[in-house]
Amino acid sequence: MNKEKQKKLEKNGWKIGTTKEFLGLTDEEASYIELKLKLSANLKRVRTERKLTQVELARIIKSSQSRVAKLETGDPSVSLDLIIRSLLALGTSKKDIARTISS
Amino acid sequence: MNKEKQKKLEKNGWKIGTTKEFLGLTDEEASYIELKLKLSANLKRVRTERKLTQVELARIIKSSQSRVAKLETGDPSVSLDLIIRSLLALGTSKKDIARTISS
DNA sequence: TAAATATATGTCATATCTGACATATACGCA
DNA sequence: TGCGTATATGTCAGATATGACATATATTTA
Numbered sequence: 001m002n003k004e005k006q007k008k009l010e011k012n013g014w015k016i017g018t019t020k021e022f023l024g025l026t027d028e029e030a031s032y033i034e035l036k037l038k039l040s041a042n043l044k045r046v047r048t049e050r051k052l053t054q055v056e057l058a059r060i061i062k063s064s065q066s067r068v069a070k071l072e073t074g075d076p077s078v079s080l081d082l083i084i085r086s087l088l089a090l091g092t093s094k095k096d097i098a099r100t101i102s103s
Numbered sequence: 104m105n106k107e108k109q110k111k112l113e114k115n116g117w118k119i120g121t122t123k124e125f126l127g128l129t130d131e132e133a134s135y136i137e138l139k140l141k142l143s144a145n146l147k148r149v150r151t152e153r154k155l156t157q158v159e160l161a162r163i164i165k166s167s168q169s170r171v172a173k174l175e176t177g178d179p180s181v182s183l184d185l186i187i188r189s190l191l192a193l194g195t196s197k198k199d200i201a202r203t204i205s206s
Numbered sequence: 207t208a209a210a211t212a213t214a215t216g217t218c219a220t221a222t223c224t225g226a227c228a229t230a231t232a233c234g235c236a
Numbered sequence: 237t238g239c240g241t242a243t244a245t246g247t248c249a250g251a252t253a254t255g256a257c258a259t260a261t262a263t264t265t266a
Contacts, residue, residue: 028191035187035197054213064255069214079223079253081183084138088131094138098205102198157243167225172244182223182253 035101037074039083042100044072046090061089138204140177142186145203147175149193164192 020030047057047068054068061068063082071078071086087097123133150160150171157171164171166185174181174189190200 028188031191031197032184032188053211058255062255064257065213066215066257067253067255069212073214075215077253079182079184080187081135082253084183085131085135088134094134095205098201101204102201156241161225165225167227168243169227169245170225172242176244178245180223185223 036078036080036083038100038103039080039087039097040072040074040078042092042097043083043086043090046087046092047072050090057086057090061086139181139183139186141203141206142183142190142200143175143177143181145195145199146186146189146193149190149195150175153193160189160193164189 020027025033047054052060054065054072058065058068061082067078067082068086069075071083084097123130128136150157155163157168157175161168161171164185170181170185171189172178174186187200
């Protein structure tokens with residue numbers, strides 16, 4: 001996949017028009033990235049709601065603080081698998097995950 | 104993660120009690136696997152509805168027939184990322200994906 | 207303000223996922 | 237039955253994701 005495009009995408013809040021057309025993403029690519037970003041944002045929301053630090057979450061999911069940071073900032077190196085597993089580890093229900101996806 | 108457990112899980116239709124307790128999975132593991140299996144089954148459903156062969160789907164997602172077979176049989180070697188991307192490539196909406204997840 | 211705490215970024219060796227290939231099995235249908 | 241077509245399974249080299257670490261940058265607290 002296209003790491004560079006996604007990296008760019010995550011940084012520009014100043015765009016004119018959609019980032020999708022700016023970067024020339026296909027519909028699938030755009031949807032996929034959008035999905036990941038939504039779930040990442042949700043993960044951060046859930047963690048902070050639970051008043052956990054990134055270090056604490058890292059312990060729970062048996063990872064590291066740096067990876068949690070990457071999870072939450074939508075770093076292109078993180079997989080949907082890890083995002084979903086982290087959400088599940090925090091007790092997020094399937095219904096909530098579904099809600100986030102279709103929102 | 105635990106490939107062997109999942110591999111077992113996918114084969115036994117004859118279990119007594121839940122596979123989860125039989126295999127000693129944690130709640131997160133069980134939910135995660137269940138999620139993947141649901142989405143895999145959905146992918147197969149969508150493909151056959153569209154009257155596509157595995158070879159044709161493989162072309163669309165730029166993969167191979169064998170990987171498509173693995174996608175659809177819930178092989179432990181396939182990621183959620185690939186399942187989701189395949190569904191998106193077939194035009195499945197986020198709403199539909201969400202429905203599958205919370206079903 | 208400074209120090210403490212939390213989060214972000216960069217890098218890397220290793221683990222896991224990937225497409226591709228060979229080959230096996232299943233399912234028609236003549 | 238055998239033959240054509242579709243799907244499943246096994247393997248592997250190369251690609252991508254991973255946890256861990258160092259370190260930079262925010263953010264909070266005294």
